[in-house]
Amino acid sequence: MARYSKKLFQCGDFWLSQRERSPAWYRTSYDAKARRTVRVSLGTESLERAKEALTEWYLLNRKPVDEKPQDAILADVLRRYYTEHGSKSRSKDQARVGVNHWLDFWETATVAELRDVKRQEEFHAYLFKRKLTPSSVNRIIGVGKSALNRAWKRGELQQPPYIARVKEKAAAPRGRPMTVEELQQLYHHASPHLKTFIRWMLGTAARPEAIVTLDSSQVSWTSRTIKLNPDGRVETKKRRPVIRLPEPLHKERFEGLLVKYKGEAVGSIKTAWNAARERAGLDEACKPYSLRHTASKWMRKHGVSMDEVGQQLGHREKGVAVTAIYTADDPAYLRKAAKALGALVVEATKPPKVVATHLRATKKKVAELPAP
Known part of the structure; x- marks a missing residue:
């Protein structure tokens, strides 16, 4: 019978072993009831990979229950x-x-x-x-x-200890609000997938990640609502509410992911954003989050109440989560917000006046040239 090496690396009651004259590593344990050693090949000859495999298996299969802090590693x-x-x-x-x-x-x-x-x-x-x-x-x-x-x-550990954080200065706004003229310039210089992102950001006032990952399954075209938090995603303190679909966006039916580049999912729009921002001559304070801030200010400027703006933005307010359940049955839900944001989308996607003025001046100069 082949012999095995001593315990070189151990996790709990499991350890690594090798057979004599064999480079393969085994996950090894002792079955007290059967009074025998149990060995399972880890499919590797690398000690480091064997350590990783044993550690991963141990963590996935060891399920502690209400472990005391002094016993929990x-x-x-x-x-x-x-x-x-x-x-x-x-x-x-x-x-x-x-x-x-x-x-x-x-x-x-x-x-x-x-x-x-x-x-x-x-x-x-x-x-x-x-x-x-x-x-x-x-x-x-x-x-x-x-x-x-x-x-x-998950019941694996008793009450966890207090964990202290360090002090930090108040976070600076993640992008300043933009004027309509700046939005027009940005949109004019944006690539196609960035234009889609801009329209839906302004029309929803959502957080950038919610739009980058938005799927058609989250949109109800009949009830004209958008469920910003997809099924299966755990809701966090940064709520993703159910909101109303503005008229300009209701015309943009799509299948699968909303924002795509060359038919593929987009992990981030930062590269496209920075390129468009530079071409538009805008400062670095103009960030994707600027669209959310801009939409928020636009709603208040156009008579949308603070409560409705808060619901649109997903701010935590008492009763908001309950109200959101009935959006499809309440035609008045976020109606003013949707109307205001729809108007913002229309304004932001108009040709910028600077470019239009430049084109008119160019045409005038051409018309003034003498005939050949």
């Missing part, structure tokens, strides 16, 4: 969070970076060790030494906090 909580959730989210890169920072600093610490506020402050100092901004540090802290809260909500 923080690294297990973090890795389980990334494997089951973070790696599948749109912000997976941010989750990966955040988890790695936590693992590098806390190493083999238990969850209970997070109760030491001084130790948390040392973690903050460790992050600042890497020349990260306060907002970046808080995003990394947020990843660990999300991992702990997720484990608690």
Whole structure:
């Protein structure tokens, strides 16, 4: 009978082993009831890959129940969070970076060790030494906090400890409001898929990501409503409400994703936006979020109430979530907001006056030339 190597790398009751004269790695454990060793091939000859495979399998198959903080290994909580959730989210890169920072600093610490506020402050100092901004540090802290809260909500961990954040200055607005003339210039210089993005941003006052990922399944052409939060997406504190479809957008029926470039999904419109902004001669404070701010100010300027503007923007107000359920049955729901935003779409997509004036001057000069 072939013999196996000693325990070189171990996760809980499972460890890596190799058969003599064989480079393949096995996930190994001892079955006490059957009184025998159980081995499962990991399909690799690389020790590092075998470690990763064993760790991933262990985290996915080990389901702790109401584990005490002093017994819970923080690294297990973090890795389980990334494997089951973070790696599948749109912000997976941010989750990966955040988890790695936590693992590098806390190493083999238990969850209970997070109760030491001084130790948390040392973690903050460790992050600042890497020349990260306060907002970046808080995003990394947020990843660990999300991992702990997720484990608690799923019954894997008892009440998670308090996690301190660092102070940061009030965030600057994510893009200044724009004038109608600036919108016209931007739209005139935009590529086709960016023009679609601009129209639907102005017509909905939604957040940029909601429009970039908008699918036709979220639009009801009969009831003229848009469900900005798609089925299956967990609602966050930044609510994506059900809103009314303005008339100009109701004419733009589409199938599948709304914003496409050469028939493919668009992960980001930043490149197209910056190119159009530069061609239009606009400053860097004009950002995709500027469209949301512009739509908000436009609605107030055109008599839409603060309550209705808040509902359109998805601001958390008592009763809003309940009201949104009945949008399809209430023709008055967000009617004024939709009418105002529809007018904004029409104005923003008109030819810019500067270009029109330039064309008229050019024609006049041509007409004044002497006949050949």
